[in-house]
Amino acid sequence: MEMFVYQVIESNQLYLSLCIEVDRVYWRKRGADIAILFSTSSIGEAYSWIQNRKDQYIMNGKKPVALSKYHQLFLSWSSLEQEAEKLFNLLQGRALLWSELISFLHKKNIINIKLTLLPILQLLYLENRMEIKPGVTCNDVIYRWTCHRCMSDRKYLRMTDCATCGKQCSMCEQCIWLGRSRTCTPFFLFAPSSIKKEKLISVKPLSLTAAQQKVCEQILSFTQSEEKQFLLWAVTGAGKTEMMVPVIAQIRSEGKKICWVTPRKDVVHELQPRIKRIFPQERVLALYGGSSDLWMEGDIVIATAHQLWRYFQAFDLIIVDEVDAFPLYQNIALEKGIERALSTGGKMILLTATPPRQWLEWSRSGKLPSATLSARYHGHPLPVPKLIQERRLWDKIENRKPITPFNHFIKQVITYQGQALIFVPEIRRVKQVLEWIRENGHGHLAMAGVYSQMSNREEVIRRFRNVELDCLVTTTILERGVTVPKCFVMVLGADNLLFDQAALIQMAGRVGRSSTYPYGEVWFLATERTEGQLQAKKQITYLNRLAKKEGFIRKEAYYQ
Ligand SMILES: [Zn+2]
Ligand SMILES: [Zn+2]
Incomplete structure (x- = not known):
């Protein structure tokens, strides 16, 4: 040319x-x-x-x-x-x-x-x-x-x-x-469209908990303020999708556009139909690499972060989900892409269950307006991890020796007919741990392993979700992704440097999410106590205490 x-x-x-x-x-x-x-x-x-x-x-x-x-x-x-x-x-x-x-x-x-x-x-x-x-x-x-x-x-x-x-x-x-x-x-x-037509939005009615309601009000008043960003620190399983509904309805009624950014394609897949059900008359797009919605016109766009490089000041509200997770966190190019896709005067809501320390400081000092949702939607507290030390943990596993606390854990899972999600720090440990479990008297369990490079990864995860597996050994790829009703989590080698406070909180957050079974257990098994483990436990305990103080924990849940 x-x-x-x-x-x-x-x-x-x-x-x-x-x-x-x-x-x-x-x-x-x-x-x-x-x-x-x-x-x-x-x-x-x-x-x-x-x-x-x-x-x-x-x-x-x-x-x-x-x-x-x-x-x-x-x-x-x-x-x-x-x-x-x-x-x-x-x-x-x-x-x-x-x-x-x-x-x-x-x-x-x-x-x-x-x-x-x-x-x-x-x-x-x-x-x-x-x-x-x-x-x-x-x-x-x-x-x-x-x-x-x-x-x-x-x-x-x-x-x-x-x-x-x-x-x-x-x-x-x-x-x-x-x-x-x-x-x-x-x-x-x-240049973006300057015409915003007010309209009536039909929303499928939702019932919000008192805790969710309180946060929704804070978010709505943020959208009326001069502030640009808002941090929502919501515990794992808080029901954040529901909490975003009032603000989405508000912004859409002003004829403005919304983008919900998430780090992973599977979340886009899961979220798009949910949002569409809540807002049946809105055009809700799912955008990710290879998506068939590409180039379509949407009112509410659910997208992976990279897709935002294709927009220019197009959105008046951008909700950034799991803002502290890979690939978004500290990726300047993706951050700038989100920034560029936001309209002049647009608003950004940052969602996370594990805010980096720096952000909490900004929030405390008033630099970053924020809200904390300390209670899960079902009103039961977060499961507090049990920290268990086991000397020469990996030596024992390598030599196929039994580890008593692990056997107790498996016994619990069997007793409550739950599913065990076992996290390991490295890919090479997946196979090793599977063999070790089998040889230590648990060969009768339906088990599988999963890690990022596996070709049939989706299939294994699907089987776990469908309760066809009793036990899944995984690397951190499932740290945020998978939810099953009766989940028990064991982190093997929780002292590995890969497992920082945020990762451990996310892994613990897999447990007790369902209102039909808000219980389950989280065990951190490690040779050493690390800052990560201690801080994760401390933060979970703090949030439970806060939720109780605010009156968001159901009374019957206190003594579970
Ligand atoms: Zn050229
Ligand atoms: Zn480039």
């Missing part, structure tokens, strides 16, 4: 052009002429050229000469304006690479646009309804290299021979699986 840089004669402004004929007519209509200064096949070059020479052209007072030869625009100006309006309505609030824009248009069945697309885009650019940037900027100053799409710095950028522009071109490896962002690829940021 040929790109131009031009100057409006008698003005200091330099512009990019994808279709110079449009610029000529546009400026003629305003009584000005233009002069082409530079042309290239790479948007990156054109963009850098402007950045580097802006001052030079303006300072020297050079007077460029207008070219006299132009092609004619083959459609009338008024129909160009109409077409631009139509396309803009579809693309508002999107941030798309050239290839994504083409996929988008195909999906919308807009296929006869080949000849008019560049003029339309150019008009939108001139009218400030769209910005054009290169996918990647790589100019002389290496520390300024950046991918405009995912906002990564040079760490993720690689120079490659590019077949598209025939030159050396930089490509971003951070966002590659959403399509290649490179120096010669244009990246478009379409």
Whole structure:
């Protein structure tokens, strides 16, 4: 694609052009002429050229000469304006690479646009309804290299021979699986919609607990405040989806858009139908890699974090779920993506069961408005972990020797007809622990192991969920993901450095979530007592005490 840089004669402004004929007519209509200064096949070059020479052209007072030869625009100006309006309505609030824009248009069945697309885009650019940037900027100053799409710095950028522009071109490896962002690829940021129509929202009635109700009120008053972010610290199994319903209803009734960001695809799958059932008349999308909802228009979008790189100021409320979890936590590119997808004046709610210490400090000092939901929806306290020390734990397991507390744990599981979820710190331990359990008199149990690289991972998890397995040995991949009604958790080697306070709280949080069986046990078995174990127990105890003090624990649950 040929790109131009031009100057409006008698003005200091330099512009990019994808279709110079449009610029000529546009400026003629305003009584000005233009002069082409530079042309290239790479948007990156054109963009850098402007950045580097802006001052030079303006300072020297050079007077460029207008070219006299132009092609004619083959459609009338008024129909160009109409077409631009139509396309803009579809693309508002999107941030798309050239290839994504083409996929988008195909999906919308807009296929006869080949000849008019560049003029339309150019008009939108001139009218400030769209910005054009290169996918990647790589100019002389290496520390300024950046991918405009995912906002990564040079760490993720690689120079490659590019077949598209025939030159050396930089490509971003951070966002590659959403399509290649490179120096010669244009990246478009379409301005968000400014029209918000108030509407009546029909919501399936929900009954909230007193604890949930209190938090909902705090969240609603946050949306009316000047604050931008709100931290909701809700214990595992608090019923956070239900708690978000009033605020979603409120924001939707103002005609505004909402995005619910979650770290994992399986949560998107689970959440989208739930939200759709609660808001039957709203367009609720599920967005993740390979999703069939891609490029659809939604009122409430449930998405994995990477998908937000495709939006520009599109959402008025972004709910960031499990904000402290991988891949979101401390991933600057994803954070920036969320930030960019939020409208000016938009609100962000950060949800977590395990807030990092720093955030709690911000919350205490008033820097970050927040609420704490200390009670589970069923009003039973969180199971407090039992800390059990076992000398030479892994030696014993490696040598297939029995460990008495472990046998007691399994006995409990069998007595209560529960399911055991056994966490181990490393993949290599999964098989080892399974064999050790079998050889220590528990061979009759239906058992399996699971870890991230396993090809039939989903199948094993499904069997555990369907209560076809008595015991599942897992790495931390199931730390947050899986919920079964009668769950008993054992963390083997809880002193491993991988198991920090947050991980241990999440693992403990698998237990007692169901209102039909709000009990179960959590055991941390380790050679050493670590800060992580002690802090996890301390925090769980603190939250239970808080819930009791606030009157959110049901009386009959006190002595369980
Ligand atoms: Zn990138
Ligand atoms: Zn290239």
